[in-house]
Amino acid sequence: MKKALICLEQLGIGGVETFAITQIKEFARRKIKCYVLAQDGILAEKIRKLPEVEIIDFAYKLENKMDFSKIEEIENIIKTNKIDFVYVHQYPCIPYVLPAAIKCKVPYIAYLHNIIPGVPQWFVNTFEIYKILLPMFFLNATKIISIAEKVKKENQELFNIPDDKYLIIKNSLDFNEYPDIKIKKFPKKIKNFLLFGRMSEEKNKSINTSINYYLWCLENYNKDIKLTIVGDGDILDDLKEKYKDFNVEFKGALANVKPEIAKADVVLAVDRCALESVASKKPTIICGYSNKVKLVTPDIIKQAVDENFSGYSLEDNKEEIFKYSSEQIDKIIEENYQYVRKKLSISNSIYLDIDSYSPYVDVTGIFKNINEMMLEIEKLKDYNYGLNEEVKYLKEQLDFIKSSKRWQLINKYCDILGKLRKK
Secondary structure, eight states, rough: OEEEEEEEESSSSSSHHHHHHHHHHHHTTTTTTEEEEEEOOGGGGGGOTTTTTTEEOOOOOOOOOOOOHHHHHHHHHHHOOOOOOOEESSSGGGGHHHHHHHTTTTOOOEEEEOSSHHHHHHHHOHHHHHHHHHHHHHHOOOOOESSHHHHHHHHHHOOOOOOOGEEEOOOOBBSSSOOOOOOOOOOOOOOEEEEESSGGGGHHHHHHHHHHHHHHHHHHTTTTTTEEEEEOOOHHHHHHHHTTTTEEEEEEEEOHHHHHHHOOOOEEEEEHHHHHHHHOOOEEEEEEETSSSOOOOOTTHHHHHHTOOOOTTTTTOOTTTGGOOOOHHHHHHHHHHHHHHHHHHHGGOOOOOOOOOOOOOHHHHHHHHHHHHHHHHHTTTOOSSHHHHHHHHHHHHTTTTOOOGHHHHHHHHHHHHHHHHHH
16 A cells, blocks of 8 residues: 655645645545644544544644754654655645655655745745755655646746646546536525635735625625625634624634535635535636636636636626526536536546655755855844854855755754844
8 A cells, every 4th residue: 555645734724725635535545545744623524534544733833944853753754654655735844844755765746736926935035944945845856736837837937947847737626525416596686605715814815805896796786695704714803803794704614615605696716715616516706816806607717727716817807797697607507517527526636656766955056045145144244243153153164064964054044044134
């Protein structure tokens, strides 16, 4: 039996998390033992009882250093369980998983999920550690899987990775969970909107687009429309306070959102949530990150799928859904469903052609980045920050530091540069 280590931040509500759950279930069906290294959460119940799955509760901290005790813990997990390959789904996992995978010589797959531009740059600009680790992480990956061509191009331009390292695999679903059922006739008057997903800062533009569209519909079409919001996150309390007087019901995080989808007349969504809505045979309006609103129809379904339902290049059309008859909406729903069922089944979206580990630890790249950091330190050395002795010591190490100590050296450099930048 093959054994996989699946790494993601947490098993709470979110698009990456629900995809990872779908992937893990498919691995389990194929008799691949999955060790899921993530912080426990509400979605864990979907996989906890599967005999091929073991959840290892693990907290990844976002900080400007590597935690060697945690890295050693992962090394032991890899060795003890004889892991064959690793899937890394999110950036916060990298400082923990990368050193362990390289030391244990186990191949890993890097997954690029986030359709929002600028995510890797944010990590690089916010934590010096990522400036060193990200190029090494992508260079040493057996394969880099991206959910969209746009995401791949951003990554490739940023890290100068060869084209053959990438594979495009679109967001996918287990259609055993989304059967081809007969749909209820679309109502003549829309009464219930649903918005679901993570209520986080990174999704804020899409969330605001959704709620503003709801308010526009209240004013222009039906003053009795209700909006239900399902999900949790760091901006949930602010949303509750801001919209407490607008007939908005907040239900928090739910492990199973399907009953809420079933009750909705229309779903306002983006990314994987929009895909789940289409697969649930619901009229789906993409409320994108660029403030555009667009009904998913057979005319634009391919474009929507290619962009992971982000809505970046779709036209804005708030009135569209109100121009169709109930029969026309029913036809749109059915055609959308048949398209995604054919194109986006998880059974066709699993990558297992994994090469054996062939290490290429870019030590030259490490020291190139360290030297760039040293140039920044040189610019600041005229200021008396009380770090001169530390800087002098580190500069002396550049010529003779041993390869086995490179992770500790990286930690020290990032610590000093972080102190300098805060002054």
